[in-house]
Amino acid sequence: DTGVSQNPRHKITKRGQNVTFRCDPISEHNRLYWYRQTLGQGPEFLTYFQNEAQLEKSRLLSDRFSAERPKGSFSTLEIQRTEQGDSAMYLCASSLVYGQGIYGYTFGSGTRLTVV
Amino acid sequence: EDKVVQSPLSLVVHEGDTVTLNCSYEVTNFRSLLWYKQEKKAPTFLFMLTSSGIEKKSGRLSSILDKKELFSILNITATQTGDSAIYLCASNAGGTSYGKLTFGQGTILTVHP
Numbered sequence A: 001d002t003g004v005s006q007n008p009r010h011k012i013t014k015r016g017q018n019v020t021f022r023c024d025p026i027s028e029h030n031r032l033y034w035y036r037q038t039l040g041q042g043p044e045f046l047t048y049f050q051n052e053a054q055l056e057k058s059r060l061l062s063d064r065f066s067a068e069r070p071k072g073s074f075s076t077l078e079i080q081r082t083e084q085g086d087s088a089m090y091l092c093a094s095s096l097v098y099g100q101g102i103y104g105y106t107f108g109s110g111t112r113l114t115v116v
Numbered sequence B: 001e002d003k004v005v006q007s008p009l010s011l012v013v014h015e016g017d018t019v020t021l022n023c024s025y026e027v028t029n030f031r032s033l034l035w036y037k038q039e040k041k042a043p044t045f046l047f048m049l050t051s052s053g054i055e056k057k058s059g060r061l062s063s064i065l066d067k068k069e070l071f072s073i074l075n076i077t078a079t080q081t082g083d084s085a086i087y088l089c090a091s092n093a094g095g096t097s098y099g100k101l102t103f104g105q106g107t108i109l110t111v112h113p
Helices: none
Strands: A004-005 A010-013 A019-023 A031-037 A044-050 A053-057 A067-068 A073-077 A088-098 A101-107 A112-114 B003-007 B011-012 B017-024 B030-038 B043-049 B056-058 B061-066 B071-076 B085-093 B102-105 B105-113
Touching: A004 A088, A010 A019, A019 A112, A031 A073, A031 B003, A031 B043, A031 B102, A044 A067, A044 B102, A073 A088, A101 B030, A101 B043, B003 B085, B003 B102, B017 B030, B017 B085, B017 B105, B030 B071, B043 B056, B043 B061, B043 B071, B043 B085, B071 B085
Parallel strands: A010 A112, B011 B105
Antiparallel strands: A004 A019, A019 A073, A031 A044, A031 A088, A044 A053, A067 A073, A088 A101, A088 A112, B003 B017, B017 B071, B030 B043, B030 B085, B056 B061, B061 B071, B085 B102, B085 B105
């Protein structure tokens, strides 16, 4: 078990370009979450998946953002036509939800996006 | 909308001091409260609290939840420079949002030698 893995670790892009981030969760976890964290703030929820189904999306997730988890394993987060306000740390987390319990809620190291 | 507020926002202490970090919450259908430590990268899990009045302890760290007054505290005794980090608390609601965490702004703790 190597924990939650995110790639790339850093991404610098020009405004208007598209970017895609990848998250590989802990293999036995059925839930995968995306959060965004800006400087001086706690992480803000973006979206989450139960297996391959996307169950909830935050209002923060504009039409330029899309997330997928095609086979219920890894997930991608794509941002189209990036804006400077998209600069942030994008964190992925995974957990096991079973019955009434939630177990092993673990974060990855994040992808730091800088839009110039 | 669920809300979590932490105080103080920053704290500077010397090694050996004891600190108390505060977290208050307003959450519909509250299930649990979590504490994380964040250094330069991933938040790392410290505690999950679901029941009022039961202290959870791990080494020099301890935490307790008060579901009547809607707050939690994280205590760190005999602080060390390695405790310097951002401490985040987060609420976990139930229902369809189960597992979706709402975080506070964090408390930046700096421990000087």
